Amino acid sequence: MAAKRLETVKHIIIVLSGKGGVGKSSVSTQLALSLYNSSPTVRVGILDVDLTGPSIPRMFGVDNHAVHQSSDGWVPVYADGAQARLACMSVGFLLKNKGDSVVWRGPKKNGMIRQFLSDVRWGELDYLVIDTPPGTSDEHLSLLEHMAPLHSRLSSVIVTTPQAVALMDAMKCLSFTRAVNLPVLGLIENMSGYVCPCCGEISNVFSTGGGQEMARREELRFLGNLPVDTELVSLLDASDVGGGAEKSADAFPLLARYQATTSCKLFAEIATSIVGSLAVA
Amino acid sequence: MDVPTNAPEHCPGTESEQAGKADACAGCDNQQVCASGQTKLPDPNLPFITQRMSTVKRKILVLSGKGGVGKSTFTAQLAWAFAADDQLQTGIMDVDICGPSIPTILGIASEQVHSSSSGWSPVYVQDNLGVMSVGFMLPSSHDAIMWRGPKKNGLISQFLKDVDWGDLDYLLVDTPPGTSDEHLSIVQYLKESGIDGAILITTPQEVALQDVRREIDFCRKVGIRIIGLVENMSGFVCPSCKTESQIFKPSTGGGKKLAQDTGIELLGSIPLDPRIGKSADYGVSFIDEYPDSPASIAYLDIIDRIKVILGDQ
Numbered sequence: 001m002a003a004k005r006l007e008t009v010k011h012i013i014i015v016l017s018g019k020g021g022v023g024k025s026s027v028s029t030q031l032a033l034s035l036y037n038s039s040p041t042v043r044v045g046i047l048d049v050d051l052t053g054p055s056i057p058r059m060f061g062v063d064n065h066a067v068h069q070s071s072d073g074w075v076p077v078y079a080d081g082a083q084a085r086l087a088c089m090s091v092g093f094l095l096k097n098k099g100d101s102v103v104w105r106g107p108k109k110n111g112m113i114r115q116f117l118s119d120v121r122w123g124e125l126d127y128l129v130i131d132t133p134p135g136t137s138d139e140h141l142s143l144l145e146h147m148a149p150l151h152s153r154l155s156s157v158i159v160t161t162p163q164a165v166a167l168m169d170a171m172k173c174l175s176f177t178r179a180v181n182l183p184v185l186g187l188i189e190n191m192s193g194y195v196c197p198c199c200g201e202i203s204n205v206f207s208t209g210g211g212q213e214m215a216r217r218e219e220l221r222f223l224g225n226l227p228v229d230t231e232l233v234s235l236l237d238a239s240d241v242g243g244g245a246e247k248s249a250d251a252f253p254l255l256a257r258y259q260a261t262t263s264c265k266l267f268a269e270i271a272t273s274i275v276g277s278l279a280v281a
Numbered sequence: 282m283d284v285p286t287n288a289p290e291h292c293p294g295t296e297s298e299q300a301g302k303a304d305a306c307a308g309c310d311n312q313q314v315c316a317s318g319q320t321k322l323p324d325p326n327l328p329f330i331t332q333r334m335s336t337v338k339r340k341i342l343v344l345s346g347k348g349g350v351g352k353s354t355f356t357a358q359l360a361w362a363f364a365a366d367d368q369l370q371t372g373i374m375d376v377d378i379c380g381p382s383i384p385t386i387l388g389i390a391s392e393q394v395h396s397s398s399s400g401w402s403p404v405y406v407q408d409n410l411g412v413m414s415v416g417f418m419l420p421s422s423h424d425a426i427m428w429r430g431p432k433k434n435g436l437i438s439q440f441l442k443d444v445d446w447g448d449l450d451y452l453l454v455d456t457p458p459g460t461s462d463e464h465l466s467i468v469q470y471l472k473e474s475g476i477d478g479a480i481l482i483t484t485p486q487e488v489a490l491q492d493v494r495r496e497i498d499f500c501r502k503v504g505i506r507i508i509g510l511v512e513n514m515s516g517f518v519c520p521s522c523k524t525e526s527q528i529f530k531p532s533t534g535g536g537k538k539l540a541q542d543t544g545i546e547l548l549g550s551i552p553l554d555p556r557i558g559k560s561a562d563y564g565v566s567f568i569d570e571y572p573d574s575p576a577s578i579a580y581l582d583i584i585d586r587i588k589v590i591l592g593d594q
Contacts, residue, residue, distance in 0.1 A: 020458040022349055052461050102460065135377075135457060161349075176427055197521050198524035
């Protein structure tokens with residue numbers, strides 16, 4: 001079922017990290033936005049399989065949207081409004097109340113993921129970015145199981161922060177990709193350094209360089225490091241990205257505001273090298 | 282509802298009245314076991330867990346919906362602080378099976394678990410601080426544990442029943458992010474023994490608070506008392522110009538507002554200090570290394586408050 005539904009998707013990129021809170025969702029969001037921005041006709045989807053802690057709706061500023069049912073399956077929420085080139089799906093859209101907890105054991109999570117893959121009307125997509133929860137457990141195994149027939153289109157990106165504790169989990173994550181034979185496009189080091197807004201001094205809040213070192217040792221492509229960008233943190237954390245009255249023809253204010261951040265430029269390079277390695281593969 | 286991983290599509294759940302009798306059960310490998318009624322009986326491990334836990338005075342969970350907010354670091358600091366008193370025995374149980382950080386943070390990553398006639402013995406950081414984590418059982422720290430729920434639950438029940446914890450004043454349980462198998466299991470297994478409360482950890486951004494609201498909802502659903510909320514990584518003091526800035530801005534009022542809205546006590550806020558992360562990587566106690574830093578003072582105030590709330594001071 002999943003294989004049939006996703007036949008119209010060209011590339012599926014799974015964003016992984018062993019550890020929580022290293023910025024998987026923010027990297028997934030940035031990846032989706034950068035890919036979206038790469039061409040005026042490209043179509044991107046983002047699927048949030050972090051079932052007990054979905055962050056994607058908040059980050060795209062589509063917190064209060066709901067998913068609609070059509071005769072052809074669930075209609076995803078389009079973050080760019082009428083253009084309908086950026087489709088999002090998350091369990092967050094299915095909750096009655098934002099504060100409701102989703103307390104599910106493995107088999108129920110597995111069922112939900114199967115539905116996400118087989119019942120969502122993604123349509124033609126150039127890229128489907130999948131944001132995952134921390135760890136290497138039910139969600140990850142289910143994803144790969146259901147998408148096994150599409151194996152040639154699957155690839156992954158690993159996100160880490162520079163601390164030893166995070167790198168250790170990133171290594172576990174890499175062992176996981178090797179065990180399930182999932183190609184890794186590269187490693188991103190997030191939160192490497194913080195620029196003091198007052199004096200411009202760069203502090204290595206979570207140390208630095210560990211990601212690059214790990215990439216070298218494990219012969220992975222190092223996609224780049226992203227410093228802590230408070231502008232980006234605030235942008236993805238605020239639900240009202242419209243900024244009030246300025247509802248002009250520009251129906252996708254999040255993208256415009258993202259383009260103004262320094263992270264956008266850094267990430268554009270990362271996205272380019274991801275697209276490049278997908279073209280080769 | 283309890284549904285095994287190899288169950289057919291419409292499995293009614295092993296504890297349901299329909300178990301083994303529903304149409305969907307035809308052809309299922311577990312049909313006979315379900316139909317015999319055995320699956321409806323309470324978990325046979327429960328009496329053993331209750332017995333083992335009878336020598337543990339206080340059981341405290343450290344929770345947070347979101348990952349990377351500092352659960353393990355806080356657990357370790359709290360344990361070190363309890364263990365500073367020679368008279369107290371403290372234990373840490375790390376139930377983050379897929380990403381165990383506790384051994385590294387406590388500086389005992391290369392240790393192994395030994396078993397004796399009275400069970401698995403915890404790894405001791407010092408005489409009165411014992412630790413159990415899946416991290417001690419892996420051949421290499423690079424190995425991934427790719428387990429689905431039931432296997433994780435099995436290990437958690439072993440941690441509770443087969444580990445020779447001895448007499449403990451405090452057992453701190455460090456959990457993985459989310460509200461799933463590990464959390465449900467620990468609550469179920471400890472139901473009879475009683476959980477003294479949960480400490481919730483958050484960071485100031487809304488994305489983290491959203492997950493903590495879900496965790497609060499979880500605690501209320503399963504009936505766990507919430508001891509309080511700790512806001513971590515709130516504010517960053519530049520080591521060069523000493524100006525404080527907010528890396529993770531409390532765009533919706535942070536932990537303080539959340540505490541007010543939900544009627545939960547905010548135990549305190551810990552500023553982001555790069556030396557905390559470094560201490561964790563090196564496996565040393567931040568409070569002991571930098572006792573005068575603002576973060577250490579915040580930690581100690583929170584720990585004192587927790588003792589007061591528990592009635593231990």
